[in-house]
Amino acid sequence: MLKIGVQTKTVINHENPTEGFEQLKKAGFSCVDFSLNEYLLNKTLYAEKLNTFFDKTQEELQEYFRLFKECSKKTGIAVHQMHMPYPNYVPEAPTELNAYLRDIVAVKSMQLCDYLDCKYIVIHGLKLARYLGSEEEEWKMTEMFLDFLAPMAKEMGITMCVENIYICTGSHILEGPCCDAVKAAERIDHMNDKYGAEVLGFCFDTGHANLVGIDFERFIMTLGDRLKVLHIHDNDGIADLHQVPFTFTKTRENKPSTDWDGFVNALKAIKFDKVLSFETAPVLDSFPVEMREDALAFIAKIGKYFAEKIENK
């Protein structure tokens, strides 16, 4: 059966990871999505600030996560995917900050990914279309960022995954980098041909796709086996809420307003064989602490439901 994963954020504490890993195992998960972005928050970066977390040497970082790695091995819960801190470039910020994000944060993220035996790292494309004038120009900047990391990815056997993300006009959400599956597929193929290795893949985020009305089925079918990583979560089509699938309805018939049938059909059609990973950390904040275990188990159960539907011959 397909493996089921979830974010480490809000579940696993690096100082005492045993409890979190045990909780995930009990709930029915066999993988985690390592939330490295927790250690350098986007809010901080957009305020053009940094913290000292990534000032640690590679050895210090490994030591910091040594216990985490041991618990992962002990419980058999693999780190299937990792989220690099984002954004990778802050428009209007000083050059030094952006250089730090690329030369220090991105590089050390790759090294940590390798240390944790994780094969997929999710990287956000740069949001620069407004300044540069087009999505094509924006992609060139993202490509430069990926090119910088690609030799390292190849050497480590890691696939960097670009994700469909969004931009905002006020609080209204619009498609951002990597929301065109045809272009994404061409770009992934181009980069992999260039490096002679699978250095680039795709992370499909169901919540982001739902916010900008992307047709799940067409998008996933277009990506095919370039799709390596999933961020499964739900929302009301208006805000990026990261909630449990099947939560939202918009009519009195109470049918889901997110196209989960299309999602399942497409994954089945492309014979998806990676991990059904949920990006639902906020759910654990909305449920009372006493119900967290139940909430986690419920998420895992939804994962198993998806797996059965996808693998059903």
Added chain:
Amino acid sequence: MKIISSIAGIVFPEFPNQGIGDIKNAGFEDILLDLSVYCPGKNLRSFETKLNSEQTRQDFDKFLKGIQSKNLQVTTALLPYLLRDTKRTDLNELLLRIGKDSIKMLENMGCKHIIARPLYVGVTFDKEWEINKAYYLELAKECKKEDTMILLQNQCKDVNGHLVRGVCSDEKIAVKWIDELNKEVGSKRFGFCLDVGVCNLCGQNMQDILVALGERVETILIKDNNGSVENKLVPFTSRSTDSNTTDWLSLIRGLRQIKFDGQLVIDCEDTAKNFSPILRPQLLALSKSIMDYFKWQIELETSLKKYHSIVLFGAGNMCRNFMKCYGEQYKPLFTCDNNSSIWGTKFCGLEVKNPEELKKLSEDCGVYICNIYYREIEQQLKDLGVKNIEFFNDEYLSSYYEGRLKRRQ
């Protein structure tokens, strides 16, 4: 580029003359005949009978007499369509029959662009092209005039109340369909109508869509909404937090990039219906101004070509943005500013001068105000006796500097 007003929410079948008069008085010369005004989606079945009834003939006669008396053109029309959330999957043949009948009538009115939404209800993913190809080719057979164009339009679809991308919302597919249909009929019979409201509901990048469709784009339906409900509001009226809800930047960039010269149609049916009929003339005047503004923004560069030389007023962010986008091709002689402390300095390669220097300009020099206090500065320039005063605007430019200037007195 033609500026057009839709009749929806403004012209009513039984008494069309007041609405037609309001449209004309606002300064529009051309209207879009939205047939859903005569045939709402929920009444399609009865419309077929109605279309050939005496009452409908009388209604259309009244409408035609009204537009003729006001010397208005009807160059564009929208065929009747189904409601997004319809559960009826058996109406596609009816839509075809209504479409064919309507085309005959519209051609007689002198209509050249007929917007026909693709069929989608009850059409499965794998049959979309096959069914729509047959539908559009059948409609094309009804066109008797060489220059009649049938326009496909981007759609959203209803997933249990959530509107997501539907048929022809993927520009690559739309391009393929239009090209194949034109090949099939052996002429440029098919084109595209971009519904801005649908793009906004689906959070789409309109610049990318327009660039991919290029010269296939004949008509733009301009309307605003809040990003989740399919309303037809006056542009710039939907605001979300601290910004416009609709990404007008992406639309204007795209239209500039493809050198759009087709029909720009405003459809603000819901705003118009919200307004008292007493206020509608003022609303239409505003709509006309907004459309003129869109045209001006799209053709911004055309204004720069009018003069032998140009000078700027303002030495701040807008001047900097002007220089970034147009400075090389339309290099100003200098800029000026009311801030005397920067006179004699250089800004973005331009000398900053005292506005008094503008008195010495030649007749064929344009003065572009690069400052948001347009009317105040315009008055200052008029008082100085300056001719050829123009506004520049940097809200919708092709590129921007990252960040704003830190220095400002």
